[in-house]
Amino acid sequence: MLNQPVSQWKLFKMLSPFIIPTRSKLEAETHETFEVLRRALSFPGRIWPLSQGLRIGYGDMSIRTCMSWIGSALLDLETSFYCVDDALAKHLGATGAQHKPIADAEYIFLPSLDLSNLSTLAWLNVGDLAYPDRGASVIVGADFDWPSRHIRFSGPGIAKPQFVMLNNVLSEFWALREKLIRYPLGFDTFFVSDGFVMGLPRTTEVKI
Amino acid sequence: MQTLDILVPETSGYSYAFLDEFAKRELRRRMLKAIAIPGYQVPYASRELPIARGWGTGGLQVTLSLVGPSDVVKVIDQGADDSVNAANLRRFIVRMSGAQTTTDTTLATLIQSRHRIPEEVLHEQQTLILQVPDPEPLRAIESNISKAREMHGDADYGLMWLTLYEQLVRYKRVTLGASYPVTVHGRYVMSPSPIPRWDVPKLHQAPFLTVLSAGREKRLYAVPPYTDVRPLEFDDVPFRVENQRNWLCFRTGEHNKFMNEIPLAGGNAIYEISDSGYVNKRILKQPVGNTFFDDNAKFYKEGVLHD
Numbered sequence: 001m002l003n004q005p006v007s008q009w010k011l012f013k014m015l016s017p018f019i020i021p022t023r024s025k026l027e028a029e030t031h032e033t034f035e036v037l038r039r040a041l042s043f044p045g046r047i048w049p050l051s052q053g054l055r056i057g058y059g060d061m062s063i064r065t066c067m068s069w070i071g072s073a074l075l076d077l078e079t080s081f082y083c084v085d086d087a088l089a090k091h092l093g094a095t096g097a098q099h100k101p102i103a104d105a106e107y108i109f110l111p112s113l114d115l116s117n118l119s120t121l122a123w124l125n126v127g128d129l130a131y132p133d134r135g136a137s138v139i140v141g142a143d144f145d146w147p148s149r150h151i152r153f154s155g156p157g158i159a160k161p162q163f164v165m166l167n168n169v170l171s172e173f174w175a176l177r178e179k180l181i182r183y184p185l186g187f188d189t190f191f192v193s194d195g196f197v198m199g200l201p202r203t204t205e206v207k208i
Numbered sequence: 209m210q211t212l213d214i215l216v217p218e219t220s221g222y223s224y225a226f227l228d229e230f231a232k233r234e235l236r237r238r239m240l241k242a243i244a245i246p247g248y249q250v251p252y253a254s255r256e257l258p259i260a261r262g263w264g265t266g267g268l269q270v271t272l273s274l275v276g277p278s279d280v281v282k283v284i285d286q287g288a289d290d291s292v293n294a295a296n297l298r299r300f301i302v303r304m305s306g307a308q309t310t311t312d313t314t315l316a317t318l319i320q321s322r323h324r325i326p327e328e329v330l331h332e333q334q335t336l337i338l339q340v341p342d343p344e345p346l347r348a349i350e351s352n353i354s355k356a357r358e359m360h361g362d363a364d365y366g367l368m369w370l371t372l373y374e375q376l377v378r379y380k381r382v383t384l385g386a387s388y389p390v391t392v393h394g395r396y397v398m399s400p401s402p403i404p405r406w407d408v409p410k411l412h413q414a415p416f417l418t419v420l421s422a423g424r425e426k427r428l429y430a431v432p433p434y435t436d437v438r439p440l441e442f443d444d445v446p447f448r449v450e451n452q453r454n455w456l457c458f459r460t461g462e463h464n465k466f467m468n469e470i471p472l473a474g475g476n477a478i479y480e481i482s483d484s485g486y487v488n489k490r491i492l493k494q495p496v497g498n499t500f501f502d503d504n505a506k507f508y509k510e511g512v513l514h515d
Contacts (some may be wrong), residue, residue, distance in 0.1 A: 021306045023277070024225040030229075031276055033238045038274075041243045042417045042432050043332070074240075076233055129361030133241040133250050156246055156393055156435040159415070184395060188244040201432075202243035203393060 026072075032075035040190060040199030045153040045164045047144055051195040061195035063111050064088050064142040070139055070190065070197075073094060074107060083109040084117065106134075111141040118172050122180070124187055132184035135202065141166040141192035144198070155204040164198070166191065174208055225272040226304040229513040231255050235273040235428075239419060242430035247392030248360070249343050254426040264297055264322060265423030267339035271301055271320045274335065274419075281305045282316035287466070287482035289323040294322070311485040314497040323386065327465050327483040328497035331414040332433060338401040340422040341432045343429065345389040345399040365397050372440060382445070390437050398429060399438070406449045406466045410500050411437040457481045460490040 023031070036048045050066050068091045073080060077096035082105035083089040092109065093099055102108060103123045110117050127135035144165040151174075154161035169191070180186060186202030200206075223229065231253070238252040257265050273280060281301050285294035289311040290396055295318065298309050307478040310316050313326040320337040330336060346356040349367040358363070370388060375383045386402035390411070400408055411418060413434055431437055441447040456465045458478045465486070467479040481487045489496050 021222075021224055021277075021304060027224050027229065028276075030233070035274075037240060037242065037277070038417075043239055074233065074237055076230055078230075078234065079237070130249060130357050132245055132361075133238070136373075137240070156432045159434045184245050184248060188240070203244065203246065203432075 029069065030073040033069050036197055037073065037190065037199070038195045039069065041188065041201050042157050042199075044155070044157045044199050044201055044204045045162050047165065047193075047196050047198050049195060050192075050197055063194065065190055066192045066197070067109050067111060067139055067141075068092070068197060070192070071097075071107070071109065074137075079107060080105050081107040083111060085109070085111050106136055108138045110138065111190050113140050113142070113170055113173060115170070115172065118170065118176060121173075122176060124180070126180055126182075126187055127187040129185070132186070135185060136187045136189055138189045140169075140173075140189060140191055141194050142166060142198070144191075144193045144196060150208060152207045153200075153204050154207070155201075157201070158204070161207075167199070171208070174206055177206065224305065225275055226257070226300075227255060227269065227272050231269075232273045235269060239270070239273070240389060240429060242419065242428055243432050245396075246432055246435050247390075247396030247398040247429055249427040249429045254423045257301070257423075259296070261424040262341065264320070264339040266421030266425075266428065267320045267337045268297055268300070269320070269423060270337045270419050270421045270428065271318055272304065274318055274337075275305045275307050277306045279305070279317045280315055281307050281309050282311060282313060282319045282485070283309075283321075284311065284319070284324060284326070284483075284485070285322045287468075288484045289325075290484060311488065313483075313485055323404075324403045324466070324482060325403055325410045325500075326483070327486045327499045327501070329500055331412070332415045334416045336416055336418045338403070338418060338420045340399070340401040340420045342387070343399055343420065343422040343423070343425050343427045345387070345397050354385075354410070360396060363395065368397060368440065373440070376445060382447075385450075386487075388447075390429060390439050392437050393435050398401055398431075398437075400437070404450055404466060405439075405447070406452075408437075408439050408447075409449075413437075423492055452479075455479045457487070457509060459487055462490065465499065 036050050040048050051061060067088055075092060075095040080098045080100040081092050082100060082102045083092055088109060089099060102120050103125060108124060124136045125134060127207035145167055146165060151164050151166050152161050153164050173191040181202050183202060188202055189200040191198040215359055234253060238250045242250045257268060259265060282293045283298040285291040302309055313328040318335050322339045344356055346359055349371055350356045372382055386404055387399050387403050388408050390400055391398050392398045400411060411431055415433050418431040427444050439447040452467050456463050457480050459480050465481045466483050469479055471477050
């Protein structure tokens with residue numbers, strides 16, 4: 001009996017309780033990024049570090065690098081994006097996602113928010129009443145600063161109305177957001193700064 | 209230019225947490241949309257799993273897309289950690305992810321549950337994943353899924369209210385038990401999965417994220433933290449939980465927790481707390497966390513949802 005060769009299947013069955021699953025680097029990074037995005041959208045207004053765990057000590061924390069991490073976590077062949085930055089668009093395209101006009105794009109990447117970008121943002125997809133989830137997700141470069149008493153968030157995910165560190169975002173953005181969002185229609189936003197993310201779902205009420 | 213060399217990911221012998229990268233990424237995208245639109249049913253491509261549909265595949269897919277090696281997973285079935293379904297799901301999740309498991313609600317980071325919310329209060333760092341057999345609260349009044357989706361889109365819930373009213377006229381009370389419909393963030397009517405009415409108020413302004421997923425129906429939805437979740441009720445006929453007043457758990461001697469009724473041969477019954485993890489901690493005299501209902505049942509005022 002002992003001299004008989006052990007088949008691969010038997011060997012697997014014998015060893016499987018001792019096999020610890022391991023993640024590929026890509027899986028670990030995309031999971032970590034997704035977890036940050038999930039928390040950011042669950043708790044709007046709070047700032048979450050993208051550079052925890054695997055990426056501690058990662059040198060380049062520029063907005064474009066952070067956006068490319070978000071793209072890797074969310075984009076693939078089934079999705080579409082819009083991006084004005086050529087280098088970033090090339091990286092996002094490598095996920096297999098299609099570069100489309102802003103009106104058709106599911107994910108919109110804007111490393112910087114200026115008036116010319118804002119005018120194009122007015123054309124984004126806000127979904128329809130049957131499928132409001134088709135509303136776009138906008139990933140915007142931002143600059144977090146100290147909270148002042150200018151911008152106040154309230155709504156789901158926020159226990160008590162809170163002031164947030166987004167004083168440098170153009171006031172026209174807030175006006176456009178208010179104009180476009182007719183809940184449940186609308187778009188969801190992630191503000192990205194150097195290594196940090198803040199979520200702003202369409203349910204959040206912003207008072208300025 | 210996109211080439212296969214670029215698009216094909218690096219080869220690994222197997223997929224971590226069973227689902228392949230595309231499946232997990234799709235689930236994660238849908239989950240973010242579900243969080244952004246509380247109570248709205250987001251369609252997704254429910255994948256095949258080595259368990260049959262209807263046995264928790266929706267919840268399992270969400271858990272597998274969320275779990276990491278540092279997570280602590282608790283799986284319960286009707287409140288019990290030791291039922292066959294819960295034990296099998298837990299074993300599968302651990303084998304596929306290397307995560308730790310626990311029966312202690314307070315230690316878990318991911319709690320997958322069928323038909324119960326644990327008695328102990330969950331906190332912000334925890335995520336509750338509920339298995340859902342039928343995600344559509346309008347199913348009884350509109351069997352056509354497309355029409356039901358239109359009704360959700362128009363917030364046309366008149367027939368839902370009429371059903372409750374008819375029950376009141378006919379039986380003098382709302383006869384709905386589990387899956388009691390709720391309004392989320394003042395917009396969407398949602399089925400909270402077949403949790404008892406006792407558990408429904410636990411979702412209102414809860415500090416934790418709840419993700420509900422139906423694998424067979426290929427839809428998932430979510431209740432973000434600190435979100436209004438209000439059961440449908442009339443001004444003069446308030447929502448009520450199951451009347452378990454004066455029921456005592458024969459194992460712990462406690463009351464004001466949700467009980468299982470165990471019939472006895474003589475026609476009588478004894479009762480035990482449904483949440484087995486909580487019961488075990490009480491029996492072993494281990495410290496327990498705060499419970500949604502304290503010993504004076506303060507969560508409710510005479511069985512009525514009280515802010």
